[in-house]
Amino acid sequence: MVILGKTMGIKKPFTEVIRANIGDAQAMGQQPITFLRQVMALCTYPNLLDSPSFPEDAKKRARRILQACGGNSLGSYSASQGVNCIREDVAAYITRRDGGVPADPDNIYLTTGASDGISTILKILVSGGGKSRTGVLIPIPQYPLYSAVISELDAVQVNYYLDEENCWALNVNELRRAVREAKEHCDPKVLCIINPGNPTGQVQSRKCIEDVIHFAWEEKLFLLADEVYQDNVYSPGCRFHSFKKVLHEMGPEYSSNVELASFHSTSKGYMGECGYRGGYMEVINLHPEIKGQLVKLLSVRLCPPVSGQAAMDIVVNPPVPGEESFEQFRREKESVLGDLAKKAKLTEDLFNQVPGVQCNPLQGAMYAFPRIFLPARAVEAAQAHTMAPDMFYCMKLLEETGICVVPGSGFGQREGTYHFRMTILPPVEKLRTVLQKVKEFHIKFLEKYA
Amino acid sequence: MVILGKTMGIKKPFTEVIRANIGDAQAMGQQPITFLRQVMALCTYPNLLDSPSFPEDAKKRARRILQACGGNSLGSYSASQGVNCIREDVAAYITRRDGGVPADPDNIYLTTGASDGISTILKILVSGGGKSRTGVLIPIPQYPLYSAVISELDAVQVNYYLDEENCWALNVNELRRAVREAKEHCDPKVLCIINPGNPTGQVQSRKCIEDVIHFAWEEKLFLLADEVYQDNVYSPGCRFHSFKKVLHEMGPEYSSNVELASFHSTSKGYMGECGYRGGYMEVINLHPEIKGQLVKLLSVRLCPPVSGQAAMDIVVNPPVPGEESFEQFRREKESVLGDLAKKAKLTEDLFNQVPGVQCNPLQGAMYAFPRIFLPARAVEAAQAHTMAPDMFYCMKLLEETGICVVPGSGFGQREGTYHFRMTILPPVEKLRTVLQKVKEFHIKFLEKYA
Structure with a gap:
C-alpha cells in the first residue's frame, strides 16, 4: 500500500x-469450488440441511463435521490439535496420496493456515536451549515468512542457494557448504524445504528429495517440508513426491529416525481458500517431550478457526466418483x-x-x-x-x-x-x-x- | 483430557x-444467534443471496462485507489489519458504546480471537529491549493466557492480587506495592486488566478504572484492557465502563498520553461464537515506531480468518429497530x-x-x-x-x-x-x-x- x-x-x-x-x-x-462452499454453508447454518437445493453428498459431509463439533456447532472451540474426525480425514488423505504409506491422526495438527504451523514448530525447535544459537537452513530465494520468523525468534538464518542455472534445483553440495560454514557460529538444527518452490516454482525430483533426507539424517537436522503447492504441478515429467513418502520408502533407518514436519493449506492448490486460514501439519518422529511442549503451546491459543478446519476437511475429502457432486467438482478442479x-x-x-x-x-x-x-x-x-x-x-x-x-x-x-x-x-x-x-x-x- | x-x-x-x-x-x-449465522451463510455461499428464505437485512450485511473482500469472496486474504469496512463498523460500535467518544478505524486491528491480539501486543511491548527484563503486571487470579505468553516471551510476571474480601476488587494500593517490589528486579512496563473479571467475575467501578488509569499515567505503564466480557454484566448496580471511555473523560492529559490496547471477541457475550476465532483490538496512543513493528508482525501471518472477521462485523453491527430481523435478534439476545x-x-x-x-x-x-x-x-x-x-x-x-x-x-x-x-x-x-x-x-x- x-x-x-x-x-x-x-x-x-x-x-x-x-x-x-x-x-x-x-x-x-478465481471462483470457489462449489462443493466446498456448499458444505461450509451447511455447517454454518444447519437449517439448510433441510433445503432441497443442496446435494446429499454435501449434506453428508456437513453432518459428519457437525457431529464431531461441540454442541454440533462450528461456534464451539475444538480440541487445540483440531477436530478429531477432520484429523482422521487428513490422515486418510495422506495415506492415499502416498500410495498407502500410513499416516497417524495423532500426528496431525490442524493450523491457522500453513504459516501458523510453520512458525509454531520453528518456535518449539528454536527454544530448545543449548549454548549456541539455533541455525535454521532456508533456501534462497525463500518465502519471507521464514526469514521473518527466524528473526523474531532470534535464531540464525542459514542460507543455501538454489541453482538458478539448473532450474532452481536444490544441490546437496550447497547444503553441505551452508551447514559447514554455519557450524562455525551456530548450531544448525532445522532444514526448511519449499517444494514446489515459492517463489521459484521448481518441483524437486525424487532423487533430490532422497539426497536431502540422507543429508538430514547424517546431520541430524529436523526437516521442515513446506508442501502447500502439492496440487500445483504443471510441467510434463514433473511429479510431486512428498517427503513423508520418500522417507518411508528409504527404509526404517530413515523413517524411524528423521524428524519431519510437513505442511499443507486450504489457500493454494485448486481451491485458493486463503481467507479461511485452514491448514494442517503432519509431524513424525517428534521427541515425546517436544510433542508435549507443542501441545501446550497450541493450547494457549485455544484452537484454530473451526471454519478453516472444515474447509481443510473438504480439501482432503472431496467428492469421489459415484457421488452426486463429483462431476461438477472434477470439472471445476x-x-x-x-x-x-x-x-x-x-x-x-x-x-x-x-x-x-x-x-x-x-x-x-x-x-x-x-x-x-x-x-x-x-x-x-x-x-x-x-x-x-x-x-x-x-x-x-x-x-x-x-x-x-x-x-x-x-x-x-x-x-x-x-x-x-x-x-x-x-x-x-x-x-x-x-x-x-x-x-x-x-x-x-x-x-x-x- | x-x-x-x-x-x-x-x-x-x-x-x-x-x-x-x-x-x-x-x-x-447455547444456540447461535440466527441473524449472525444467516449473514455468515450468505457470505459463504453467495448463491443464497437469491433465496427468499433469507431476510433482506441479512442480505444487505452480507453484500456489504463481500463487496469489501478481494474478488467479493471470504476466500481472499484481507489486509493484515482486517477488512476495511469491518474496522469501520468496529469503530462505529465503540463510538456508540462509549456515548460518542470517537474511535478511529485506523486504530482497530482485527484478530484471530482476543488471544491473538493479546499475545501479539505483548510480544511487541516486551521485545522493546532495554537493560532489564520487561515486567508485565497481571491480576491474581488471572486467565492463564497471560502467564503463558509472559513465560513464552521470557518477560517477568508481576502479580497484583485482587481483593477477595471485597468482591475481587482491584485496589490501587496493591498495584503500587506490586510495581514498587517489581522495580527491584525488572522494568514494569505493562499493566493487564481483565474487566469483567475472568475467573473472578467482578465488574470494575468507574472510580476504580479512573484510579487505575491515573496510576498507569503516573508510572508510564501501557494499559492492556481485556474487555471480552463487556456484554456479560448481571448484577444490579454494576455497569460496564470501557477503559477507553473513562480515559477520554479524564481529559487530554490522560487521553493523549496513556497508551491503551483493549480487546473484544466473538467468543463471549451473548453470541458465544468461539470457533470462528473473531476478535479485534483498539490501540490508542501507540508510538508510531511501535505501530510500524505491529503492522510488520501482523503481516507475517497474512491475515486473521476472514470468516471470523465477518462474525465480528455482525457482533458490532447487529439488527437495529425497524429492521426485519430485529425482533428475533432482540429475543435471542x-x-x-x-x-x-x-x-x-x-x-x-x-x-x-x-x-x-x-x-x-x-x-x-x-x-x-x-x-x-x-x-x-x-x-x-x-x-x-x-x-x-x-x-x-x-x-x-x-x-x-x-x-x-x-x-x-x-x-x-x-x-x-x-x-x-x-x-x-x-x-x-x-x-x-x-x-x-x-x-x-x-x-x-x-x-x-x-
Whole structure:
C-alpha cells in the first residue's frame, strides 16, 4: 500500500492496478469450488440441511463435521490439535496420496493456515536451549515468512542457494557448504524445504528429495517440508513426491529416525481458500517431550478457526466418483489446474522472448521468478534513490503500468542478480496483456538506462 | 483430557461428563444467534443471496462485507489489519458504546480471537529491549493466557492480587506495592486488566478504572484492557465502563498520553461464537515506531480468518429497530443474557449455602470462582499424591460426579487459599442439578477428611 500511495493524486498512465504480487487466487477472480462452499454453508447454518437445493453428498459431509463439533456447532472451540474426525480425514488423505504409506491422526495438527504451523514448530525447535544459537537452513530465494520468523525468534538464518542455472534445483553440495560454514557460529538444527518452490516454482525430483533426507539424517537436522503447492504441478515429467513418502520408502533407518514436519493449506492448490486460514501439519518422529511442549503451546491459543478446519476437511475429502457432486467438482478442479498449467507455459514463453529477461520453467506453484539483467545506469539510478535495483525496477513498473510485482530482494537472491516475483493468477487473457505490458515496459526501461 | 483419561475404563458413578471447565457456550447447548449465522451463510455461499428464505437485512450485511473482500469472496486474504469496512463498523460500535467518544478505524486491528491480539501486543511491548527484563503486571487470579505468553516471551510476571474480601476488587494500593517490589528486579512496563473479571467475575467501578488509569499515567505503564466480557454484566448496580471511555473523560492529559490496547471477541457475550476465532483490538496512543513493528508482525501471518472477521462485523453491527430481523435478534439476545443473569444469581446463592464454600457475587463474565475451605487432612492427602490441594479436590469431584471444573491453582490465588472455576453455561435446570451435586460432593468430602 505504501507503493500505491506514491502514485496517488498523480494522473496515472494506466486504468487499473493489477495485484500480481500475492498468491491470492480468489482476489484475482478465481471462483470457489462449489462443493466446498456448499458444505461450509451447511455447517454454518444447519437449517439448510433441510433445503432441497443442496446435494446429499454435501449434506453428508456437513453432518459428519457437525457431529464431531461441540454442541454440533462450528461456534464451539475444538480440541487445540483440531477436530478429531477432520484429523482422521487428513490422515486418510495422506495415506492415499502416498500410495498407502500410513499416516497417524495423532500426528496431525490442524493450523491457522500453513504459516501458523510453520512458525509454531520453528518456535518449539528454536527454544530448545543449548549454548549456541539455533541455525535454521532456508533456501534462497525463500518465502519471507521464514526469514521473518527466524528473526523474531532470534535464531540464525542459514542460507543455501538454489541453482538458478539448473532450474532452481536444490544441490546437496550447497547444503553441505551452508551447514559447514554455519557450524562455525551456530548450531544448525532445522532444514526448511519449499517444494514446489515459492517463489521459484521448481518441483524437486525424487532423487533430490532422497539426497536431502540422507543429508538430514547424517546431520541430524529436523526437516521442515513446506508442501502447500502439492496440487500445483504443471510441467510434463514433473511429479510431486512428498517427503513423508520418500522417507518411508528409504527404509526404517530413515523413517524411524528423521524428524519431519510437513505442511499443507486450504489457500493454494485448486481451491485458493486463503481467507479461511485452514491448514494442517503432519509431524513424525517428534521427541515425546517436544510433542508435549507443542501441545501446550497450541493450547494457549485455544484452537484454530473451526471454519478453516472444515474447509481443510473438504480439501482432503472431496467428492469421489459415484457421488452426486463429483462431476461438477472434477470439472471445476480441472478447469483451475488446466488454466494454471496453460498460464505457467505462457508466462515462461513470453518472458523468455524479452531481451534481458531469463525465466526458468514454472514447473509448479503459482509464480514466475524471472531474472532481469539491469543496465549499469539503472543500478546507479536506483542507488541514487537508495533503493535496491530490483525494487527501483518494480516501482517504475507499477508507476507506468499499474502492475504490482515483488522485487527479488524481498526473497533473497545471489548478489548482483535481480529478479521479481509475479503470480500467474490473473485469468488467461488478462495475464497475456499483463505480460505484453511488462515486455513493453522492460524494453523501454532498457532503452532509457542503456 | 488427561483428567478424563484417569477415569476411563473404570466403572463411573455418573452417566455424563459435564464440561463446566471452559467458556464454550455453544458446546453447552447455547444456540447461535440466527441473524449472525444467516449473514455468515450468505457470505459463504453467495448463491443464497437469491433465496427468499433469507431476510433482506441479512442480505444487505452480507453484500456489504463481500463487496469489501478481494474478488467479493471470504476466500481472499484481507489486509493484515482486517477488512476495511469491518474496522469501520468496529469503530462505529465503540463510538456508540462509549456515548460518542470517537474511535478511529485506523486504530482497530482485527484478530484471530482476543488471544491473538493479546499475545501479539505483548510480544511487541516486551521485545522493546532495554537493560532489564520487561515486567508485565497481571491480576491474581488471572486467565492463564497471560502467564503463558509472559513465560513464552521470557518477560517477568508481576502479580497484583485482587481483593477477595471485597468482591475481587482491584485496589490501587496493591498495584503500587506490586510495581514498587517489581522495580527491584525488572522494568514494569505493562499493566493487564481483565474487566469483567475472568475467573473472578467482578465488574470494575468507574472510580476504580479512573484510579487505575491515573496510576498507569503516573508510572508510564501501557494499559492492556481485556474487555471480552463487556456484554456479560448481571448484577444490579454494576455497569460496564470501557477503559477507553473513562480515559477520554479524564481529559487530554490522560487521553493523549496513556497508551491503551483493549480487546473484544466473538467468543463471549451473548453470541458465544468461539470457533470462528473473531476478535479485534483498539490501540490508542501507540508510538508510531511501535505501530510500524505491529503492522510488520501482523503481516507475517497474512491475515486473521476472514470468516471470523465477518462474525465480528455482525457482533458490532447487529439488527437495529425497524429492521426485519430485529425482533428475533432482540429475543435471542435477551434470552441468552437473561438466562446467564439468572444462573449467576443461582450459582452464588447455592454455593453460599454449602458449608465451607464462600462465593462472591458473579457480577459479570460467565464463571463462579468460589473459595473452598479444605480440611487439613484433605491437604495432607493431596500432598501425599503430590497434587495441589484444589487439584486433588477437582479430581475427586470429576471422578465422583463427572463434573469438570478447573482448580484455582491454574489461575493463581493467595497462598493457603483454595478455589475452583466453574462456568455457568449449562442450561438453567442442568446447572441447578450440577450445583446440587457439587454441594453433596463437598459435604461428603468434608466428612471424609474431617
